[in-house]
Amino acid sequence: MPSITEIDTIQSTDSKMKKLVGPAIATLVPVIGFALAIHVYSNELLLTYMAIYVALAQGVNIMYGFTGYLPFGYFGFFGIGAYVSGLVMLDYNFPPVLAVVIGGVGGALVGAILLPLFRLRGAYFAIGTLAASEAIYTIVANPSLQSVTNGPYGLNLANYYSSGMAYGSAIALVAISIIAVSYVRGSRFGLTLKAIRDDPYSASMAGVNVPRQRFYAWLISAAIAGMAGSIFGWATSVFYPQAVFDSSLSVLAIVFALFGGVGSVWGPTIGAILLYSVYNAIGISNPQYFQLIYGAVIVLLVLFAPRGLLGFWNFIAQKLSSKRKKND
Amino acid sequence: MTDSPVLLRIENLTTVFGGLKALSEVSLEINPGQAIGLVGPNGSGKTTLVNTVCGLYRPASGRVILEGTDITGHRPHSIARAGINRTFQIPKPFKDLSVYENVKVSSIHSRNPAPIEEVLARVNLREFANHPISELTASQQKRLDLARALALEPKIIFVDELAAGLTPGELHEVAEMLKQFQAFGIAMIVVEHLMGFLEQVVASVLVLSAGRTIFTGALRNALADEEVKRVFLGGESDAGN
Numbered sequence A: 001m002p003s004i005t006e007i008d009t010i011q012s013t014d015s016k017m018k019k020l021v022g023p024a025i026a027t028l029v030p031v032i033g034f035a036l037a038i039h040v041y042s043n044e045l046l047l048t049y050m051a052i053y054v055a056l057a058q059g060v061n062i063m064y065g066f067t068g069y070l071p072f073g074y075f076g077f078f079g080i081g082a083y084v085s086g087l088v089m090l091d092y093n094f095p096p097v098l099a100v101v102i103g104g105v106g107g108a109l110v111g112a113i114l115l116p117l118f119r120l121r122g123a124y125f126a127i128g129t130l131a132a133s134e135a136i137y138t139i140v141a142n143p144s145l146q147s148v149t150n151g152p153y154g155l156n157l158a159n160y161y162s163s164g165m166a167y168g169s170a171i172a173l174v175a176i177s178i179i180a181v182s183y184v185r186g187s188r189f190g191l192t193l194k195a196i197r198d199d200p201y202s203a204s205m206a207g208v209n210v211p212r213q214r215f216y217a218w219l220i221s222a223a224i225a226g227m228a229g230s231i232f233g234w235a236t237s238v239f240y241p242q243a244v245f246d247s248s249l250s251v252l253a254i255v256f257a258l259f260g261g262v263g264s265v266w267g268p269t270i271g272a273i274l275l276y277s278v279y280n281a282i283g284i285s286n287p288q289y290f291q292l293i294y295g296a297v298i299v300l301l302v303l304f305a306p307r308g309l310l311g312f313w314n315f316i317a318q319k320l321s322s323k324r325k326k327n328d
Numbered sequence B: 001m002t003d004s005p006v007l008l009r010i011e012n013l014t015t016v017f018g019g020l021k022a023l024s025e026v027s028l029e030i031n032p033g034q035a036i037g038l039v040g041p042n043g044s045g046k047t048t049l050v051n052t053v054c055g056l057y058r059p060a061s062g063r064v065i066l067e068g069t070d071i072t073g074h075r076p077h078s079i080a081r082a083g084i085n086r087t088f089q090i091p092k093p094f095k096d097l098s099v100y101e102n103v104k105v106s107s108i109h110s111r112n113p114a115p116i117e118e119v120l121a122r123v124n125l126r127e128f129a130n131h132p133i134s135e136l137t138a139s140q141q142k143r144l145d146l147a148r149a150l151a152l153e154p155k156i157i158f159v160d161e162l163a164a165g166l167t168p169g170e171l172h173e174v175a176e177m178l179k180q181f182q183a184f185g186i187a188m189i190v191v192e193h194l195m196g197f198l199e200q201v202v203a204s205v206l207v208l209s210a211g212r213t214i215f216t217g218a219l220r221n222a223l224a225d226e227e228v229k230r231v232f233l234g235g236e237s238d239a240g241n
Ligand SMILES: Nc1ncnc2c1ncn2[C@@H]1O[C@H](COP(=O)(O)OP(=O)(O)OP(=O)(O)O)[C@@H](O)[C@H]1O
Pocket: B017, B020, B022, B040, B041, B042, B043, B044, B045, B046, B047, B048, B049, B089
């Protein structure tokens, strides 16, 4: 039997390789896939939205997969991102890519303001974030703010329209979000978050400043949503406030993440691509039923398959390998 | 008073749940390397004392003073980093992490982390380092709680019912372990129902009944004390007094 130091050194060289190779593949495959897809399928806007949903699902992954907090109000960051980036383009003539980054900062700032929501737990947190995002929407869309946000009339970014650039940015955001998830998974920060998810009080007795660590995850997640909203607004070009402050954005991102499997790097990517394709193939004709179905899907997934497709896959793989062990 | 080397001083600590005074004016002093037993019938407030000192509950009144610093009402992670730690009556491992990773979490957030392998060796879990939690027995999970505490180089550990459900062999192993921690200068407050186990580890005890201190002193004397006998033999009938 190898001593523990041996095991450790074997693992550390091994896992250093894995630490780079695994995330590299998980990042490059979807990025190359999206880059090639445009040559096969010409609806660039739809592909842009799909990439945005991959990033959003990964943002939900960081939040729910690593802290156990389900952010139903995730769309608030998305909407703020769309507005902040749109306004810095319109009012200060910022180049769109820089505006997208600022939209991400805007999302993170709103995340910081909403920090007290972490005092809530479970369903109360989910509902609390939902209410907060609805409140942000009401403020942004308010006619009395028309001089600043253009109130209920939304933004017109037609002068900055560049579908190719927007699609490229969406692909870059896919890469950023997957790298962020890989980092969280493989780092001490990720280990800490998993400990908190398992037992917050135990974690605090292990010296973990629980609220602060959760806050970091929340900020990363909010920044991703802010950038996603920025690219959405830019690619859509003309939008009303209700299009970017839309609770179904949260619902879809959560379903995609849960369906693929939270806590993993691949799950949300696969979930978003598969389900968003299905959604567009069938859902366009009668979207209202899809809302209902997706609502039911969330409930079922949380209750019966908290680890999603990938969890199911791991379960099968484990069964097979334990069978093999027994046969040895 | 200032020259006394008291490590931890608990002064008139009172914790209230709704209308229930689960802990009532409890005081205690402990020095480095000292071990004190905390005994009392079920529901007498032992775990509540641990929870209050460790920052899970805020006391209604009273103070907790570590090496002269008032830490009453501080948040759990700063209490842990300051050198107070604990185990749990029902062990609370991070169930999605390996044994090694469980201890690593403490080590990451410690002011001066102890080497993880050394810590595992001290609680006889070294060969389980890469095992998942699901493969550990209840006794091993309790020792993992201890390991997580040790990784923060604690000055004092509250041990909440470590012996329950252990085999005689395991009891001996755990008693030796606790004695060794004392030898390293770690103070311990040992919550325990098993007197045979307790007398191997501590010399003095504090006896609680319905949240109040009814005895402090040598364990031998406690067993002879009339009120202590009455409380233990009378079961929970004292709960209303
Ligand atoms: N979080 C809580 N909320 C309300 N009441 C509580 C809480 N924790 C403990 N109590 C009550 O406080 C009293 C003391 O409980 P505690 O767990 O401290 O007892 P104990 O001495 O540790 O008992 P045991 O030997 O069974 O572990 C009990 O009446 C219990 O029901």
